Amino acid sequence: MKVSFIGLGVMGFPMAGHLTQYGFEVSVFNRTHTKALDWANQYQGQAAESVEDCVKEADVVLLCVGNDDDVRSMTVSDTGALRFMKTGAVLVDHTTTSASLAEELAQAASKAGIEFMDAPVSGGQSGAENGVLTIMCGGSQALFDKLQPVFNAYGKSSVLMGEVGQGQRAKMVNQICIAGALRGLSEGLLLAQESGLDIENLVNCLKNGAAGSWQMENRALTMSQDKYDFGFAIDWMxxxxxxxxxxxxKHNLNLAHTQQTYDDYVALAKAGDNRMDTSVLHKAVKNIAKK
Incomplete structure (x- = not known):
C-alpha cells in the first residue's frame, strides 16, 4: 500500500515515520520543504516537492496540518490533494477541525471519486512519537476496517464514532475534558500549596485513586513549579x-466552564504565553483565586 502524509509538524513527522517502520511505501509533503528532506533523511521515504507529486500514486493520503484553512489549502484548492488523487483512493484528515469542515471535505471527496474519513487524534507529541495515539473516526464501517493497518502504525486505539464529522465532535469532547481536568487540578494545587502539602508526595498519593489523571501524573509537579513549556501550545487549544x-x-448549550477556560487561554495568549502548553491555565486560575 502506498501512503502519503501531508504536514510534518510535531505530530505528523513521527506519525509518518511509524508508517515506514510498518512497511508502507511513504511519500511526504510539507510546505517548508527542508522539513520533508529532514524526514526523508531520518526515515526511508520520498520527500515530494509538491502536493501533486506526493499524492498522485497514493492509495491513502493522510493529513495533519494546522486549522480549517490549512486543510482546505492542502485538499480542495487548485493545488490541493483532491485534484490529483487517483479515483478510489482514500483521504484521511487527522487535523483537529470543525465538524462542518469534515462534512464539507466528504462532499468534495465524493465528487472526486475519493473516500473520506475525519480522524482527529489525541495523545500529544509523546503519543505520536511512541505510536500510541487515540484516533477518533468519522465515516463508514467498511472504510474504518480498511484503514486499520494504517492506524495501527501510530495508534494505540482507533474507534469509529459514527458518520463523517463525529470524529471531530468526539475530539471536541476530549478537549473539553482536558480543560476541565486542568482547571480542577489547578485549583487543587493552589489549596495544596497554601496548605503546605508536599506536591510530589501528594501526586504519588492521589494519582492511582479516583482523582488520578494524565494531567495530574505528568503536569502537576511542573505546574506547582510554574513551568509550562512542555508541548501542546495554547494557541492550538x-x-x-x-x-x-x-x-x-448549535445545540443551544451554555458550557460555562469551557467558556471560562477559553477566555482564560485567550487572555494568557495576549499576555505572551501563547506558546506555553495547556497547563499554563494554572497561572490564570492562580490569578483569579488570589484577587
Whole structure:
C-alpha cells in the first residue's frame, strides 16, 4: 500500500515515520520543504516537492496540518490533494477541525471519486512519537476496517464514532475534558500549596485513586513549579475550544466552564504565553483565586 502524509509538524513527522517502520511505501509533503528532506533523511521515504507529486500514486493520503484553512489549502484548492488523487483512493484528515469542515471535505471527496474519513487524534507529541495515539473516526464501517493497518502504525486505539464529522465532535469532547481536568487540578494545587502539602508526595498519593489523571501524573509537579513549556501550545487549544463552543451553540448549550477556560487561554495568549502548553491555565486560575 502506498501512503502519503501531508504536514510534518510535531505530530505528523513521527506519525509518518511509524508508517515506514510498518512497511508502507511513504511519500511526504510539507510546505517548508527542508522539513520533508529532514524526514526523508531520518526515515526511508520520498520527500515530494509538491502536493501533486506526493499524492498522485497514493492509495491513502493522510493529513495533519494546522486549522480549517490549512486543510482546505492542502485538499480542495487548485493545488490541493483532491485534484490529483487517483479515483478510489482514500483521504484521511487527522487535523483537529470543525465538524462542518469534515462534512464539507466528504462532499468534495465524493465528487472526486475519493473516500473520506475525519480522524482527529489525541495523545500529544509523546503519543505520536511512541505510536500510541487515540484516533477518533468519522465515516463508514467498511472504510474504518480498511484503514486499520494504517492506524495501527501510530495508534494505540482507533474507534469509529459514527458518520463523517463525529470524529471531530468526539475530539471536541476530549478537549473539553482536558480543560476541565486542568482547571480542577489547578485549583487543587493552589489549596495544596497554601496548605503546605508536599506536591510530589501528594501526586504519588492521589494519582492511582479516583482523582488520578494524565494531567495530574505528568503536569502537576511542573505546574506547582510554574513551568509550562512542555508541548501542546495554547494557541492550538484556543482553536480547539472555539470549535467546542461553536458546536455547543448549535445545540443551544451554555458550557460555562469551557467558556471560562477559553477566555482564560485567550487572555494568557495576549499576555505572551501563547506558546506555553495547556497547563499554563494554572497561572490564570492562580490569578483569579488570589484577587
Amino acid at each position: 484556543i482553536k480547539d475550544l472555539g470549535f467546542c463552543l461553536d458546536e455547543a451553540q
